[in-house]
Amino acid sequence: METKTRIKDLLVKLLKVKPEELKDDLNLSDSIGVDSTEMVETLIALEKEFGTKLSPKEITKFSTINDIDKVIQSKIAK
Amino acid sequence: MNKIAITGIGVVTPSGIGKRQFWANIKAGRSFIKEITRFDASKYPAHIAGQIDDLEKYSNLSERLLKKIDAFSHMALVAAELALEDAKIDIKKEDLNLVGIFLGNAIGGWLYAETELRDLYIEGREGVSPYMASAWFPAAPQGQVSIYYGIKGFSKTVVADRASSLMAIGYARTILSKNKLNMILGGGMEAPVTPYALLCCNTYGALSKNNAHPESAYRPFDKKSDGCVIAEGAGIVVMEGLQRVKDRAVPAFAYISGYGTTCDGFDRINPAPGGEQLARAIKMALSDAGIKPEEIDYISLDGLAVDVWDKAEIAAIKSVFGSHSKNIPVSCPKSMFGNLLGASGAVDLIITVLAMEHGLIPPTLNLDEPLDGLNYIRGEAKPYKINKALIISRGRGGINSVLVVEKPQ
Secondary structure, eight states, rough: OOOHHHHHHHHHHHHHHOOOOOTTSHHHHHHOOOOHHHHHHHHHHHHHHTOOOOTTTTTTTTOOOHHHHHHHHHHHHH | OOOOOEEEEEETTTTSSSSSHHHHHHHHTTTOEEEOOOOOOSSOOOEEEEOOOOGGGGGGHHHHHHSSOOOHHHHHHHHHHHHHHHHHHHGGGGOOGEEEEEEEOOSOOOHHHHHHHHHHHHOOOGGGGGTTTHHTTTHHHHHHHHHHHOOOOOOEEBBBBBHHHHHHHHHHHHHHHSSSOOOEEEEEEEEOOHHHHHHHHHHHHOOOOTOOOOGTTOTTTBBTOOOOOOOOOOEEEEEHHHHHHHHHTTSSEEEEEEEEEEOOOOOOOEEEETTTHHHHHHHHHHEEEEEEGGGGGGGEEEOOOHHHHHHHHHHHHHHHHGGGGGTTTTGGGGGGGOOOOGGGGHHHHHHHHHHHHHEEEEHBBTOSSSSSEEEEOOOOOOOOOOOOEEEEEEETTTEEEEEEOOOOO
16 A cells, blocks of 8 residues: 555544545645644554654644655655 | 522533433432443442443534543533533633633543553553543643633632532632623533542542442431442533623523632541531531521532531531521432532532422432431422522532522522
């Protein structure tokens, strides 16, 4: 499954939002009102899903799904 | 101090959610105390409770919010919504800087907390939900209600054991009397039917161990009482100044006209056996309301169903009301659904307001051999006109909280 689809599936499951609410190019705060605590939870879940370490500076509530995808892709490539 | 009106009632208890269902069960004298089914509590010395199993049916909250909050915040949110609906208040039209929330709670949100603590010890710190920090603590429901409605006025959570919610309401009345706010959501919530909270309540030693007969276990003021039964739920009322109620052209269900509070300063757990400080709190409340003891038509009792507590309460009432204490009808309706601990006083207030409205005193259950001294209404509800009533709520170590309410004429 492509990385972006896995990220979206994770967000839907974790944040209990509908798939159609997620917009690839809008930041998570603006599109679905993600707050800083939800972002901590998302960060931990992404680390588990992709088996990588992420810093809170790399992914914030102002990241878009496209941004997260890029960060994850670069981590996996290493 | 000014009288403050109660214009909306939101109640979430084992006896019913919403005042209609709740009152139907209360006036019928039905017991809702049962064996705990939420988890295996069979090894606890006391494993019966008043449990709520259908809260979701009455809740519009999203799954996204529910995963971040403990059950006691959920109950407070449902009770707040019911209270606002009952008061015919569209919160969006209010000046939210002038709306406050005053809630009482004794033990915090333990279902959330203990689940996360278990995960901490099993999975390490990364196993703990980041919502833990904002979910478990006693002021969490105040925060969640304020966020849900955008309420921004002066607010407060009172933690004073079982006296918490009546104390919060008394405090809210003071704030409204000073015209600092337009309206307040006042009350309390408690969710102690969880493994750890139940354990703490058991070690406290005030719980009935009559597990074989849950419906007759909680018997306040009975000579064979062996303790109370815990329960979960919330009670929240809308409180407003009289002029605003007039301007809104809505009915006031009752006026809060007096409040008194004292501490026994006697023991870590038990009250002073003579009830002197409770008596002083009753006198303070009566004096605040500007009424004489003989004007009280009904007393809602705290009734922990522990000998020293019940006898101290009787002693306090006798010392204030003298020979008249044999005439005033008293009851402890929480014997039907259990003791909501920090939320018990708010629910007692709600029952008293409904009793006033319907001219019917709800009974104390299981009061087969009453302790001497008071005019107990027991077994069945009794038709009785109540114009002025007193509500007593007490906390561990002797925290005394007393409210006077009056029927609008």
